[in-house]
Amino acid sequence: MTPAIVIVGAGPRGTGILERLAANLPELHGDGPLDIHLVDPYPVGGGRIWRREQSPLLWMNSQAADVTMFTDDTVTMEGPVRPGPTLAQWSGLDGRTFPTRPQQGAYLRWFYEQAVASLPPAVTVHEHRAHALRVDGPRDGRQRVWLEGRAEPLTADAVIMTIGHLEAETDDEQRRLAAFAHRHGLVHLPPDFTADSDLSVLPAGEPVIVRGFGLAFIDLMVLLTEGRGGRYEGDEYHPSGLEPILYVGSRRGVPYRSKIGYDRQGDRPPLPRFFGPAQIDPVLERPGPAPVDFEGELWPLIDKELRFAHCHRLFTAHPERTRGTWAEFEERYAAAEPTAEALDLVIADAVPDPADRLDLAALDLPLLGERHTSYEHLQDRLREHITADLDRRHDPARSEDLAVFDGLLSVYGQLLRLGSVESRWHGFFSYLASGPPGPRLRQMLALSRAGIVRFLGPGITVDTDERQGVFRASGGSLPGRWTEARALVEARLPEPPTPALTRSPLLRALYEDGADTSESGLLPIDPADGRVLERDGRGPHPRRFALGPYTTSRAAPAFTRPGTGGPGFRQNDAVARAVLALLPHTTERPYAEGVAR
Numbered sequence: 001m002t003p004a005i006v007i008v009g010a011g012p013r014g015t016g017i018l019e020r021l022a023a024n025l026p027e028l029h030g031d032g033p034l035d036i037h038l039v040d041p042y043p044v045g046g047g048r049i050w051r052r053e054q055s056p057l058l059w060m061n062s063q064a065a066d067v068t069m070f071t072d073d074t075v076t077m078e079g080p081v082r083p084g085p086t087l088a089q090w091s092g093l094d095g096r097t098f099p100t101r102p103q104q105g106a107y108l109r110w111f112y113e114q115a116v117a118s119l120p121p122a123v124t125v126h127e128h129r130a131h132a133l134r135v136d137g138p139r140d141g142r143q144r145v146w147l148e149g150r151a152e153p154l155t156a157d158a159v160i161m162t163i164g165h166l167e168a169e170t171d172d173e174q175r176r177l178a179a180f181a182h183r184h185g186l187v188h189l190p191p192d193f194t195a196d197s198d199l200s201v202l203p204a205g206e207p208v209i210v211r212g213f214g215l216a217f218i219d220l221m222v223l224l225t226e227g228r229g230g231r232y233e234g235d236e237y238h239p240s241g242l243e244p245i246l247y248v249g250s251r252r253g254v255p256y257r258s259k260i261g262y263d264r265q266g267d268r269p270p271l272p273r274f275f276g277p278a279q280i281d282p283v284l285e286r287p288g289p290a291p292v293d294f295e296g297e298l299w300p301l302i303d304k305e306l307r308f309a310h311c312h313r314l315f316t317a318h319p320e321r322t323r324g325t326w327a328e329f330e331e332r333y334a335a336a337e338p339t340a341e342a343l344d345l346v347i348a349d350a351v352p353d354p355a356d357r358l359d360l361a362a363l364d365l366p367l368l369g370e371r372h373t374s375y376e377h378l379q380d381r382l383r384e385h386i387t388a389d390l391d392r393r394h395d396p397a398r399s400e401d402l403a404v405f406d407g408l409l410s411v412y413g414q415l416l417r418l419g420s421v422e423s424r425w426h427g428f429f430s431y432l433a434s435g436p437p438g439p440r441l442r443q444m445l446a447l448s449r450a451g452i453v454r455f456l457g458p459g460i461t462v463d464t465d466e467r468q469g470v471f472r473a474s475g476g477s478l479p480g481r482w483t484e485a486r487a488l489v490e491a492r493l494p495e496p497p498t499p500a501l502t503r504s505p506l507l508r509a510l511y512e513d514g515a516d517t518s519e520s521g522l523l524p525i526d527p528a529d530g531r532v533l534e535r536d537g538r539g540p541h542p543r544r545f546a547l548g549p550y551t552t553s554r555a556a557p558a559f560t561r562p563g564t565g566g567p568g569f570r571q572n573d574a575v576a577r578a579v580l581a582l583l584p585h586t587t588e589r590p591y592a593e594g595v596a597r
Contacts, residue, residue: 002033003583004156006145008132008506009163010040011047012108012558013547016069016569017160018125019115020576023071024079025123028580033122037154039132039147045112046105047164054195056100057222061215061259061436064088065095066561067104069111074565077573084114086562096263098437101195108559128154134509135159135544143543158579160530161546165193166504168497177464177471177488184469187487191494194219202487204228204242209473209483211462212491213250218436218444220491221246225447237446246453247483248491249475253367253458254385255444256435260402261394269312269403271410274338275305280414284527291519294422300338302411302425303360307343308333309407310358313400314351321356323349358404364428367458370477378478382455383448386441394438406564408433413567416556419527423520456483496522496550507550514538523551529578530571543582545575 005021007014018036025034042048060067070084071077087107088095099107116125130147137143137155144153170178174190181188187201187208194216202208202224210217226232229240279301283292292298311333315326322329329350336342344357351357362368366385372378392398408429415425447453459476470484497504498521499511511517514534518524523546524533530547531540547553556568 002035003029004035004037004154005579005583006037006039006143006154006156006159008039008145008159008161009047009548010038010044010112010127011042011162011164012045012050012069013162013164013568013572014038014040014047014160015045015108015112015115016558016572017162017547017576018112019069019082019118020079020569020572021580022115022118022123023082024573024576024580025120027080028577029583031120031122033124034583035124035126035156036119037126037128037145037156039128039130039145039154041129041131043105043109044127045109047108049164049193050101050105050108052102052105052109054101054105055223055227056102057226058101058195058219059098059437059440060101060104061098061218061434062561063095063259063437064091064093064097064099067099067107067559068562069108069559070562071566071569071573072562074563075569075573076565077570078577079573082118084111098259098439131505132161132163133505134513135161135506136509136513137543139538139542157584158543158545158582160575160579161506161532161544162548163504163506163550164548165493166497166502166507166550168494168501168503171501174490177462180464180466180471181488184486186469186471188471189487189489191490191492193493194223194491197489199223199227202244202489204244206244206487207483207485208244208246208487208489209456209462209471209485210246210248210489210491211250211460211473212489213248213252213255214430214492215256215434215436216493217248217255217491218440220489221444221447221453222440225443225452230452232443232446235442235446237443237450237452239450239452243452244487245451246447247456247473247485248453249456249458249460249473251458251460252365252431253456253460253475253477254382254389255441256431257363258390258393258435258438258441260405261438262396262399262402264402265396265399266317268406269309271305271309271407272414273305273308274334275301275411275414277414280417283418292418294425298415298422300340303340304336304338304343305411306360306404306407307347307358309403309410310400311347311351313403314356317399318397321351321353323352356400358400363432365458367477370458372457372478375478375481378457378475379448379455382457383445386445390438390441405433409561409564412556413565413570416553416567416571417527419525419552462488502550510544515541515544518552525551525553527553528574530575531578545579547571547575 065088067087071081133146142155143159146153228242332346336346457475457477461474463472471488472482474482516524516533516535526540530545532544560566
C-alpha cells in the first residue's frame with residue numbers, strides 16, 4: 001500500500017506544508033512512492049481568502065517586497081532552507097507597492113506549482129475540489145478522510161488540517177440582532193469575510209451602522225465607494241451617488257495603525273532579549289497542565305522586550321534624543337525588574353522627552369477618557385488622530401516604531417512556542433503591526449471630509465429600538481448622542497468557532513471523536529509539531545495535525561517578511577518532519593501521474 005498524506009485546506013498554509021514536505025522528503029523518506037492529497041473547495045494555492053477571482057480593488061496590507069513564501073537562514077528549523085523570490089521579485093512589481101489580492105493569489109499558485117515540481121518523480125499529487133466532512137480511523141493505523149460528493153474515503157498515514165477561517169453559527173447577540181432585523185425588515189450582516197458578503201442589500205444614501213474598525217472595515221469602505229463607481233482625485237473623493245453613509249465605531253474608536261511607509265535603515269534590534277528561549281523554555285518544561293498567566297507572567301516580559309527594541313533604535317539611530325551611552329543604559333535596563341514602574345525610571349533617565357518613550361497603553365487606547373461636546377468636534381478629533389498617525393508612520397525620524405514592529409514579530413514567534421496565543425495579545429498585535437496601507441487611511445480621510453464615512457468614536461454601543469424599528473449606536477466619547485439606521489454591519493471576521501458553534505462538519509467530527517477543547521473554545525494542538533490534543537488523558541493524536549486560526553496556535557502568518565524568522569515556516573517544517581517520520585519506508589518506485597504533475 002502506497003504511503004499517503006492528506007492535507008485538508010490548500011491555501012497558503014497548506015501549500016507551505018507541501019513545500020516543506022518536498023524539502024524534507026530526501027532526508028526522511030528517500031525517493032520511495034508517496035501519494036499527497038490536497039482537499040479544498042477553493043483553488044489550490046490561494047484558497048478562499050487569496051483566490052484570484054475577487055475584486056482587484058482589494059489590496060494586501062503588506063508591500064510586495066515584504067511578502068515571501070520561501071524560507072531563509074533566519075528561520076529556526078531542522079529542515080533545509082529553500083530560498084526563493086519575494087512577491088515583488090517574482091512579479092516585477094515595485095517593492096513598495098501594495099499588491100492586489102488577485103496578484104497575491106497568482107504568486108501563491110506559482111509557489112504551489114514550484115513545490116509540486118520539486119517533488120521526487122515517485123510522489124503523486126492529487127487535487128480534490130471538495131469539502132472534507134470527517135476523519136476517522138484508529139490512533140495506531142491509517143486514517144480515513146471522507147469528502148463531500150465522494151462515496152469512498154481517502155486513506156492516509158497522516159492527516160494535516162490547515163483549513164483557515166471557519167464559519168460558525170451566530171452567537172446569542174447576533175441571533176437577537178438578526179431576529180430584530182427580520183421582524184422590522186432591516187438589514188443585518190453578521191461577521192464574515194467582507195469579499196463574500198452581499199453588499200447589494202445596503203442602499204445608496206442610507207445610513208449604515210458599522211461595528212468594527214479593522215481591516216474588514218477597510219474592505220467594506222472600498223467596495224461601497226470605489227466599488228460603486230466613486231473616484232479619488234488627489235485628496236478629494238468624488239462620489240457616484242450610490243454610496244451608503246457609513247457610521248463606524250469600535251472599542252478603540254480608531255482604525256488600525258498605518259503600515260510603516262519608509263525603508264529600513266540600519267540593523268534590526270538584537271531580539272529576542274527579554275522574551276526569548278531563556279524565558280519560554282522554563283515554562284515549557286513545567287510539569288502538569290496548569291495554564292500560563294498571560295497578564296501576570298508574560299505581559300511584563302513582553303512590555304520589557306518591546307521597550308528594549310524601542311530604546312535600542314533611539315540610541316543607535318537617534319542618539320540626540322537620548323542621554324548617556326547605550327552600554328550604560330543596557331546594563332541598567334537588563335538589571336531592572338520587568339515592572340512598569342522600574343522600567344519607567346530607567347527609561348526616564350535615558351530618554352529626556354516623554355514623547356520619545358514607548359507607552360503601550362496609550363498606543364492601545366488613544367482616545368481613552370476623552371469627551372466631546374459636539375459631533376463635529378468628534379469628527380475633527382478622529383481626522384486629527386488619523387493624520388498624526390499617517391505622518392508618524394511615514395517619517396523615518398520616528399524609526400523607533402519600526403523597531404517595535406520587529407519586537408512584535410519576535411514576541412509572536414515566542415508565544416507560538418507555548419501553543420496558545422491569548423486573544424487580547426492577538427488583537428493588540430493586529431492593531432499595531434497589521435494595519436492598513438497608508439493610502440487607505442488617506443482615502444478614509446477624504447471620505448470623512450465628503451461625509452461618506454462618519455466616526456462614532458470609542459466604546460461603541462449598539463442597541464435596538466422596537467418602537468421605531470431601527471438599530472441605534474452611540475460612542476462613549478459623545479454621551480447621549482445616538483445614530484439610527486436600518487442597516488447594521490459587523491465588520492470583522494467571525495471568532496474561531498467553539499465546538500457548540502462551528503458549522504464545519506470536519507471540526508464537529510473531530511470533537512465527537514475525542515479532540516480536546518481549550519478554555520477559549522479553540523482546538524488545542526501540541527506546540528512542538530501541531531498534533532491534535534485529545535481528551536481523557538490520551539495526549540496528542542499520533543496521526544492528526546492541525547494549524548490555523550481555529551487552533552490554539554491562532555494565526556501565525558502563512559507568509560511573512562523575508563529575514564524575520566517566519567514562525568509560520570518553522571511550524572510548517574516541524575509538522576512536515578513529524579508527518580514524514582510516520583510514513584512506512586518502501587523501496588518500490590512505481591510512478592503514477594497526479595493531476596498536478
